[in-house]
Amino acid sequence: MARIDGVLFDIDGVLVTSWQPIEGAARTLEAVRDLGVGRAFLTNTTSRTRRDIAAALRDCGMDVDATEVVTATALTAEYLRSTHPGARCLLINHGDIAEDMDGIVFDDRRPDVVVLGGAGPEFDHATLSRVVELMLDGVPVVAMQGGLTWATSGGTSIDTGAYLPGLEAAGNGHIVVIGKPSPTGFVAAAELMGTAPGRAVMIGDDLRGDVLAAQHTGFVGVLVRTGKFRQGVLDEVDEDPDHVVDSVADLPELLGELIE
Numbered sequence: 432m433a434r435i436d437g438v439l440f441d442i443d444g445v446l447v448t449s450w451q452p453i454e455g456a457a458r459t460l461e462a463v464r465d466l467g468v469g470r471a472f473l474t475n476t477t478s479r480t481r482r483d484i485a486a487a488l489r490d491c492g493m494d495v496d497a498t499e500v501v502t503a504t505a506l507t508a509e510y511l512r513s514t515h516p517g518a519r520c521l522l523i524n525h526g527d528i529a530e531d532m533d534g535i536v537f538d539d540r541r542p543d544v545v546v547l548g549g550a551g552p553e554f555d556h557a558t559l560s561r562v563v564e565l566m567l568d569g570v571p572v573v574a575m576q577g578g579l580t581w582a583t584s585g586g587t588s589i590d591t592g593a594y595l596p597g598l599e600a601a602g603n604g605h606i607v608v609i610g611k612p613s614p615t616g617f618v619a620a621a622e623l624m625g626t627a628p629g630r631a632v633m634i635g636d637d638l639r640g641d642v643l644a645a646q647h648t649g650f651v652g653v654l655v656r657t658g659k660f661r662q663g664v665l666d667e668v669d670e671d672p673d674h675v676v677d678s679v680a681d682l683p684e685l686l687g688e689l690i691e
Contacts, residue, residue: 439632445658477525521546
């Protein structure tokens with residue numbers, strides 16, 4: 432195995448749940464820094480900016496800088512600027528993320544592109560019906576991320592990925608997915624750490640969206656039994672994660688074995 436010189440963390444369900452710290456997370460981040468390997472944080476969260484996310488993690492006792500955070504929002508903005516420059520975008524999302532979408536034009540009346548953020552109350556019947564109508568008229572749709580669920584203190588909530596197959600079928604079109612489980616974010620995070628996917632570890636609570644998707648991109652995958660983890664999903668999957676640990680607090684010991 433190539434030397435590990437980067438660790439990519441999912442945030443929700445790995446470091447925090449509903450923005451409350453998971454035990455041992457702060458100590459693990461310090462340990463990774465002490466090992467001298469790169470760090471980055473990849474999240475499908477589309478309700479907060481990178482600066483807001485870093486501040487929330489610092490409030491939980493974790494020393495994280497906004498420059499270490501890769502969000503589906505920022506990746507989507509980069510995609511829109513390069514693929515649909517100057518396009519008028521209908522944004523369906525909860526939260527003020529304008530800071531991470533610099534240069535993007537928003538126009539909900541005559542959109543050239545539909546942009547789907549994280550699922551929430553905004554994904555109502557009338558709005559999704561309009562998305563289908565726009566798709567049938569040939570308007571492209573971009574999803575910031577394709578996650579199926581996320582874990583909250585109140586239980587599991589479905590996310591954008593649960594809607595995409597139905598929208599594609601009803602709208603007779605293909606929706607481009609930017610964030611996890613697409614490889615885009617994993618590759619961008621590896622570049623941010625100054626390494627290659629084959630020399631990095633990804634730790635997440637979503638078997639398919641985090642860990643297996645990262646493994647398909649070349650990362651060593653580590654699944655935690657926190658957040659959205661369900662043993663039944665792990666038992667039934669055809670492909671195994673490289674490693675499974677109880678929580679992020681167990682990562683330093685595993686890294687010690689991988690780095691040797």
